[in-house]
Amino acid sequence: MVGLDDVRAAEARLAGIAHRTQVLTSRTLDRRVGASILLKAEVFQRSGSFKFRGAYNKLASLTPAQRDAGVLAFSSGNHAQAVALAASIFRTGATVVMPSDAPEGKAAATRAYGAAVITYDRYTEDREEIGRRLAEKRNLTLVPPFDDPQVIAGQGTAGLELVQDAGPLDVLLAPVSGGGLIAGCAVAVKGLGSGTRVIGVEPETADDYRQSLLAGSRITIPVPRTVADALQVAQPGELTFAHNQALLHSIVTVSDAELIGAMRFCHERLKLVVEPGGVAGLAALLAGAVQLAPAERVGVILSGGNVDPERFCRLLHSISS
Amino acid sequence: MVGLDDVRAAEARLAGIAHRTQVLTSRTLDRRVGASILLKAEVFQRSGSFKFRGAYNKLASLTPAQRDAGVLAFSSGNHAQAVALAASIFRTGATVVMPSDAPEGKAAATRAYGAAVITYDRYTEDREEIGRRLAEKRNLTLVPPFDDPQVIAGQGTAGLELVQDAGPLDVLLAPVSGGGLIAGCAVAVKGLGSGTRVIGVEPETADDYRQSLLAGSRITIPVPRTVADALQVAQPGELTFAHNQALLHSIVTVSDAELIGAMRFCHERLKLVVEPGGVAGLAALLAGAVQLAPAERVGVILSGGNVDPERFCRLLHSISS
Numbered sequence: 001m002v003g004l005d006d007v008r009a010a011e012a013r014l015a016g017i018a019h020r021t022q023v024l025t026s027r028t029l030d031r032r033v034g035a036s037i038l039l040k041a042e043v044f045q046r047s048g049s050f051k052f053r054g055a056y057n058k059l060a061s062l063t064p065a066q067r068d069a070g071v072l073a074f075s076s077g078n079h080a081q082a083v084a085l086a087a088s089i090f091r092t093g094a095t096v097v098m099p100s101d102a103p104e105g106k107a108a109a110t111r112a113y114g115a116a117v118i119t120y121d122r123y124t125e126d127r128e129e130i131g132r133r134l135a136e137k138r139n140l141t142l143v144p145p146f147d148d149p150q151v152i153a154g155q156g157t158a159g160l161e162l163v164q165d166a167g168p169l170d171v172l173l174a175p176v177s178g179g180g181l182i183a184g185c186a187v188a189v190k191g192l193g194s195g196t197r198v199i200g201v202e203p204e205t206a207d208d209y210r211q212s213l214l215a216g217s218r219i220t221i222p223v224p225r226t227v228a229d230a231l232q233v234a235q236p237g238e239l240t241f242a243h244n245q246a247l248l249h250s251i252v253t254v255s256d257a258e259l260i261g262a263m264r265f266c267h268e269r270l271k272l273v274v275e276p277g278g279v280a281g282l283a284a285l286l287a288g289a290v291q292l293a294p295a296e297r298v299g300v301i302l303s304g305g306n307v308d309p310e311r312f313c314r315l316l317h318s319i320s321s
Numbered sequence: 322m323v324g325l326d327d328v329r330a331a332e333a334r335l336a337g338i339a340h341r342t343q344v345l346t347s348r349t350l351d352r353r354v355g356a357s358i359l360l361k362a363e364v365f366q367r368s369g370s371f372k373f374r375g376a377y378n379k380l381a382s383l384t385p386a387q388r389d390a391g392v393l394a395f396s397s398g399n400h401a402q403a404v405a406l407a408a409s410i411f412r413t414g415a416t417v418v419m420p421s422d423a424p425e426g427k428a429a430a431t432r433a434y435g436a437a438v439i440t441y442d443r444y445t446e447d448r449e450e451i452g453r454r455l456a457e458k459r460n461l462t463l464v465p466p467f468d469d470p471q472v473i474a475g476q477g478t479a480g481l482e483l484v485q486d487a488g489p490l491d492v493l494l495a496p497v498s499g500g501g502l503i504a505g506c507a508v509a510v511k512g513l514g515s516g517t518r519v520i521g522v523e524p525e526t527a528d529d530y531r532q533s534l535l536a537g538s539r540i541t542i543p544v545p546r547t548v549a550d551a552l553q554v555a556q557p558g559e560l561t562f563a564h565n566q567a568l569l570h571s572i573v574t575v576s577d578a579e580l581i582g583a584m585r586f587c588h589e590r591l592k593l594v595v596e597p598g599g600v601a602g603l604a605a606l607l608a609g610a611v612q613l614a615p616a617e618r619v620g621v622i623l624s625g626g627n628v629d630p631e632r633f634c635r636l637l638h639s640i641s642s
């Protein structure tokens with residue numbers, strides 16, 4: 001199991017490399033929610049999301065020989081860009097396997113960080129098979145998106161910094177996809193000895209983690225449809241589930257309309273660009289989905305900002321018309 | 322004339338009231354421009370723009386009797402919201418005179434801060450006359466948008482903080498409308514004894530300040546058409562001109578398309594919402610309108626973020642199609 005020491009070790013590796021992102025506050029938000037909200041702005045993180053923390057920590061934990069041989073990732077999203085950037089910092093190669101119908105912008109962003117992008121047909125080819133073949137042939141090390149101790153420890157530094165910079169929290173909210181971010185953050189805040197209630201947020205159509213925690217074992221759902229492209233995982237990770245089962249208070253869910261409404265709030269009030277998955281914690285607060293005592297101190301991870309203007313505009317238009 | 326001491330006095334009045342906004346950096350931006358860019362994010366200022374600094378400093382400088390009688394402003398934009406918020410903090414009344422065809426969002430935002438909004442027909446009524454009558458009848462004090470020593474000193478705190486937090490600058494870029502922001506910032510950075518080149522940025526259709534500095538006297542142009550609604554002033558202020566004539570290095574101009582392109586850059590790369598007028602300094606850098614030596618340290622005031630999502634989307638669409 002990952003412990004606070006692992007998160008602190010990740011913190012040391014990331015010092016001066018990852019951005020120590022700001023904690024933002026808003027009087028308007030506090031009034032509206034009736035609590036003191038502390039927003040960890042991971043939209044300002046390198047590569048545009050918290051994913052850089054885990055990816056870099058994983059690469060930093062490899063032996064030099066492993067690292068120099070290059071790394072491999074499966075992703076069409078934030079993890080792809082994070083691995084590509086981390087590899088470029090270590091001056092090693094990254095190969096990212098992406099479905100051929102992934103948005104061109106995501107492939108372009110990943111290539112811009114220097115990674116080789118290999119596409120596959122998601123309907124006829126098996127990406128695991130492709131990855132295994134590549135990894136063997138080229139001696140590449142896989143960087144998993146969430147189910148890995150070093151990745152979990154890296155993501156936990158977001159929670160650690162939030163408490164260091166903002167003080168103890170009564171509640172911590174973070175989006176849940178594979179469960180790595182919230183597992184790492186829970187390890188950090190619980191490890192610091194506080195009684196913080198760590199609450200995960202999922203799209204209501206992508207509630208595999210909520211169902212799994214209720215059932216007491218990992219449940220697989222059909223690939224969910226949601227505007228939160230970063231949260232479309234169908235099953236909890238094995239290692240993340242073990243942590244989250246022990247450490248989470250609960251999971252709440254939000255609708256797509258609530259996610260988009262929270263993106264609008266970020267634009268109008270906070271002047272921040274936050275992607276649909278990144279805004280889940282704030283959406284839960286604005287929707288009243290989290291039970292709070294008056295004046296509680298609530299940390300929220302705004303986990304990523306990778307939504308291009310065209311998609312941002314389409315999403316906002318989709319619920320206003 | 323306003324001096325560094327006046328800016329320092331404003332700094333003391335604003336302490337704990339205005340936000341000390343972050344200075345943001347971007348490796349992508351530095352690489353693209355070939356310099357070290359330090360972005361003062363006044364989009365995070367209370368009321369959504371730097372205007373709060375000057376408005377609050379002006380109200381704080383009034384006698385209690387003046388202040389308690391209430392204040393008056395002419396504005397349909399950021400100054401209106403700033404005066405309304407400053408008055409609410411002092412628990413006094415603000416009356417804002419706005420054209421009846423001002424965007425409903427701006428009137429609503431001003432009312433939301435507790436101000437009384439009085440509208441006039443800009444084609445048949447004289448706003449000065451309406452204001453004078455109101456001010457006399459109700460004993461209100463006018464808070465000018467730029468041509469006032471306390472307003473200039475207040476705006477200067479943005480430049481002062483930038484140098485305090487980021488260190489000495491080779492160049493400072495700020496948008497120019499009535500000229501209060503750049504005058505105050507020039508007083509601050511020049512007063513600190515540095516050789517900073519202070520460069521103003523105007524829309525190319527709204528270059529009254531550029532023309533006036535070249536001519537050596539204040540020139541009035543027809544009310545300019547530009548997407549930068551915050552920069553549509555037709556003539557330099559009298560007091561701001563006296564300062565800017567003495568302190569500015571030059572004025573450069575940018576096109577509407579360059580302003581909108583810079584807004585896109587802020588969204589995609591910085592994850593920030595910046596309004597068309599607020600992004601002028603960055604637009605000038607991205608357009609190559611500012612001559613820089615390699616690795617110079619360039620401060621940029623991102624002066625406001627009050628652009629609602631609908632207008633943001635319309636503007637971006639207007640140049641992509």
